[in-house]
Amino acid sequence: MAYRRSPLMQERLADNRQRIVLAARRLIAAGGFREASIAAVAAEVGLSTGAIYRYFPSKAELFVEVLTNAVAHEIAILSAIIAGPDTATQRLRAAVESFASRALEGPHLAYAFIAEPIDPEVDAARIICRQQFGEVFEKVLKSGVKSGEFASQSTEISAACIVGAFTEALIRPVAPTAKTSDKKKLIKAIADFCVRAALGDNAAKIGPGLPANNSKRVSSRKA
């Protein structure tokens, strides 16, 4: 009598897989790769270590999926923003701010995207993820350059720089960064930086779209 898998069972299985990924993600976000041992992940999901290996052939592949998953989620959000109806400047700013604000919530997870290769396999995945981010940003840049809104530039490399630029923001405050208002300022300043870089000498043309810094946007407009 062959066992047929009940729908309930199937769901639980799919469930477990997802729960493992999320547990690993939570641990990485909280304490970095170092804290995310198989034993810790298993404990977090409420399974045994052995059970993890029923769903993932190795720790590396689990981590690859954690990255892939997290990135897919981000990419979806960013893509939606970037596909929006606003000007390229507005969309770029919104995308950077959106990503950066989430990144600040889990700095250790952010590390994961740029961290030291714990494992070659994981490293390969990470590079791909970064490229995906780059591609999304490249879209806005291209559309902005095409429309003349942005300065002419190597959109591919600019995209990479944008990823790198706000990456920095994630890494700096390893200590839980005090105030919410500080975070907002930080995010805004990063977005400003990226937008300025995208605009180039078109900034003047465009006019008051870009505040030169956090507090004087109005004054900058009157010129």
Added chain:
Amino acid sequence: MAYRRSPLMQERLADNRQRIVLAARRLIAAGGFREASIAAVAAEVGLSTGAIYRYFPSKAELFVEVLTNAVAHEIAILSAIIAGPDTATQRLRAAVESFASRALEGPHLAYAFIAEPIDPEVDAARIICRQQFGEVFEKVLKSGVKSGEFASQSTEISAACIVGAFTEALIRPVAPTAKTSDKKKLIKAIADFCVRAALGDNAAKIGPGLPANNSKRVSSRKA
């Protein structure tokens, strides 16, 4: 009558310390912290593991010195560039290009500056190093803002973004990046990005000083 150490010996000793640091650096540059076990470092210098501990009380302290050393060297070069007589724009560009081109030589070492905290002690050193880089860049930014050459901005965060932006360049090509010409383009594009971000809407004012991308600076000016 105390025995005096021969000059040859003295040299070898001082040498050894440096050789250990360099060997560790080489290993980190080639394969990351992961590959730089004490045993590997010892083998690389041609010493026993025990000998390493004559020069460094712990692995952490060795790694701290590797970072400190590497950073000190970079900082010296960057500081010289930044203290130069050129315009802020030129100095910023030169600094970014200088740093980025060296970083491309040892991508894994670059990782070390942003890596996942392997060890709290090493991590502390890393954060300090990043701040030092930031401070150097902040200098040019401040001088440029003060002279009116750069747009008004949060120089601290812009400096961090610059560090982050070219950090990206170091991380991307983990695979040995094909052609030298590619590297040059990459470096130039990064510098362009950073300079644009610094200039902001002053770009137009300043005039054709900034090429919007690698080859078409003229066209970008006509607008």
Added chain:
Amino acid sequence: MAYRRSPLMQERLADNRQRIVLAARRLIAAGGFREASIAAVAAEVGLSTGAIYRYFPSKAELFVEVLTNAVAHEIAILSAIIAGPDTATQRLRAAVESFASRALEGPHLAYAFIAEPIDPEVDAARIICRQQFGEVFEKVLKSGVKSGEFASQSTEISAACIVGAFTEALIRPVAPTAKTSDKKKLIKAIADFCVRAALGDNAAKIGPGLPANNSKRVSSRKA
């Protein structure tokens, strides 16, 4: 449907913990702390080194348990003897003889109670163990002094001296002490010594209760 651990397995697990403690104890008894490396203990139980750490977080804690266990066993026996109905003299003698005879079986284990602090944690446990022994003996001494059977004395220090006195017996014959009859003589002589010291000048009063040496109690009295 969670798997239930078979009773056999459960038993083996509980067993293992105990077996590790006993293996460590055996090794210490045979060759001292020196011979009881984690590797040796693991080999003795037939486990891997890693397995030991499933049961004990560190070598120190294992050793503490070895001591604690051994002492708890002794204390239980001694307490029973000392709580008995006999005269203080008889109970003291019985307690010393009981302890000493067991101690002679594992001289190296006895070392463990007085050994050089190998590890602060273990050392702390050892001091507590010695105090516990002392307290047990102090009970008989106090009861004997109170009843007038023993001479007035510092019961605390006398108790310590008793522990020390037969400690000596454990240490002397590191070489496998020849004959059983010798051991018996040794134990008896130690007990005599302790009892004499407890009695003090009450000895005469009490009468022939105490043999002055092993075999000639009658003759010793007539003098």
Added chain:
Amino acid sequence: MAYRRSPLMQERLADNRQRIVLAARRLIAAGGFREASIAAVAAEVGLSTGAIYRYFPSKAELFVEVLTNAVAHEIAILSAIIAGPDTATQRLRAAVESFASRALEGPHLAYAFIAEPIDPEVDAARIICRQQFGEVFEKVLKSGVKSGEFASQSTEISAACIVGAFTEALIRPVAPTAKTSDKKKLIKAIADFCVRAALGDNAAKIGPGLPANNSKRVSSRKA
């Protein structure tokens, strides 16, 4: 031209040997065997580690000499006391007090006499040392038994018990034992214990020579 050793040189050599032994002794007394690494000993004497091996073929042999030396010194003092003109009781008491009071000054050195066999060779030496102590005490015991002052007893084992009994005193206060008055009481109580054990039921005969507890000795004797 053969080198002739100058008298000065000879002295320095003999000196060094002694200085090494004393340095080792100091270190052991201060922090136990654990703190007395060859490197530490060398630093203490102001020699190189290699130099130690010119005087002692191994660490074990150095430690053996440390023990032997220390014991020889003690034995000399004790022998003098025991060869004195007083009663056996007085001589025994004096010997115990003399030894114990010195032992309290360097508890860690005292450990060394009873410590866990760090090394079989050292262990062998330690056993011999203990026996030597025993022999000295046996002398008084024998003389006291012969004169009828002490109870008939196995002098060999009583001697061992005495060594063991005050050994305990050395081990108890690993923490620097506060007050001098406490120390005095401790030493006296130990001596009392040993003397009582030696006297046995002769105590009454002899009369008020033995104070049953700490404070009434002098007044009780002269009567």
Added chain:
DNA sequence: CATGAATGAGAATTCATTCAT
């Protein structure tokens, strides 16, 4: 003779992975 750098054999501890139940 003196030096002290170098050796290298352990020792404790960690953790991804396997496998009997």
Added chain:
DNA sequence: TATGAATGAATTCTCATTCAT
């Protein structure tokens, strides 16, 4: 399928001992 005990290789660090200078 699930469990988690067991494995064992790898890693950091220590220290007695040696030997070129």
